Amino acid sequence: MAGVVVDPVETNARLARDAEVDYPILSDPELRAIDAYALRHRGGGPDGGDIAHSASVLLDGEGIVRWTSVTRNIRLRPTPDDVLLALDRVRD
Amino acid sequence: MATTRDVRSPRSRTLAALGLAAVICGVVLYFVALFALGGRLPGVRNHAVPSWILVGGGLALSALDVRQAARGRRLLAGLLAGTSGVLALAFAGFLYAVLAVPEASGPAIGSTAPDFALSDQHGRTVRLADFRGRPLLLVFYRGHW
Numbered sequence: 001m002a003g004v005v006v007d008p009v010e011t012n013a014r015l016a017r018d019a020e021v022d023y024p025i026l027s028d029p030e031l032r033a034i035d036a037y038a039l040r041h042r043g044g045g046p047d048g049g050d051i052a053h054s055a056s057v058l059l060d061g062e063g064i065v066r067w068t069s070v071t072r073n074i075r076l077r078p079t080p081d082d083v084l085l086a087l088d089r090v091r092d
Numbered sequence: 093m094a095t096t097r098d099v100r101s102p103r104s105r106t107l108a109a110l111g112l113a114a115v116i117c118g119v120v121l122y123f124v125a126l127f128a129l130g131g132r133l134p135g136v137r138n139h140a141v142p143s144w145i146l147v148g149g150g151l152a153l154s155a156l157d158v159r160q161a162a163r164g165r166r167l168l169a170g171l172l173a174g175t176s177g178v179l180a181l182a183f184a185g186f187l188y189a190v191l192a193v194p195e196a197s198g199p200a201i202g203s204t205a206p207d208f209a210l211s212d213q214h215g216r217t218v219r220l221a222d223f224r225g226r227p228l229l230l231v232f233y234r235g236h237w
Contacts, residue, residue: 002218002228004210005235012213015237024218025233026210036206038197039232052232053196059228063205063220066227070198074191074234075126079134083229090227 004028006051028052039070058086066090104160107153108172114150115176118143119183140187147180205230 003025005012012025026033034040034052045051054074058067067086069078122143125136136142154173160166199205207220220228 001231002212002223003231003233004208005233007235007237009211009213009215011235011237016213021213024212026208026212026218028208028210033206033208033210034232036208037199037230037232041193041196041234044193044234046236051234051236053193053198054234055196055198055232057199057205057230057232059205059220059223059230061225061227063224065199065201065203065205068198068201070196072193072195073188074193075187076138077134079138087227087229 002026004033004052006031006034006045006049056083058083058090060090104157104166104169105172107157107160108169108176111150111153111157112172112176112179114146114153115179115183116150118146118150119179121146122183122187143183147183150176151180 001023003012003021003023005025005027006029007015007027008029009027012027015021016025028034031040031050031052037055037057039053039055040050041053042050044053053070054077055068055070056078057065060066067090069082071077122136122140125133125143129136154176157169157173160169205220209217209219212218
């Protein structure tokens with residue numbers, strides 16, 4: 001698992017420390033990967049800047065996109081069970 | 093007469109107060125689930141069903157109160173019921189309008205995921221190829237923490 005966010009490395013380091021996160025949180029301030037994955041939310045940031053849409057993308061071992069969840073409402077996120085079910089299908 | 097006693101009793105005010113309390117509890121429950129309990133109650137966060145049960149019950153009590161208040165012209169009971177209605181509307185607007193975002197396609201299912209080279213929280217460069225050979229869940233965050 002890895003996270004992708006526009007925030008700088010320093011912010012992600014603080015977040016990872018405070019939340020005891022042990023997976024990589026990747027900093028994408030120029031939204032290169034976010035654009036490559038078609039997930040730019042224009043003007044979505046609190047300062048009116050562009051950010052990523054809240055989304056989950058599951059890839060198989062070959063780097064093929066097997067499952068995605070892109071929310072239309074930021075309170076709606078896939079549950080751990082949703083992700084585990086998708087992961088089981090990828091492993092089958 | 094029984095009807096006159098009902099109108100003059102504090103019953104409608106009690107109904108209104110209970111209704112407003114239930115609506116407030118429903119709204120507070122949602123935000124506690126959202127911010128304090130994080131991902132431990134995803135059902136409450138995603139579907140808000142327990143909150144809506146409380147809010148709906150509160151509105152039903154308020155509706156009973158409105159019937160009595162209309163006959164008795166009880167200002168306080170009417171204000172309490174009106175507050176419940178406004179709070180429930182604001183809650184619905186927040187959940188279904190304020191938090192809505194534009195549609196985004198995301199990557200197509202079956203496509204090859206685009207490569208990237210980004211810095212992790214330790215400043216190390218991480219590439220998609222580093223995860224090759226095992227499934228990878230990429231979670232895109234809105235950030236600004």
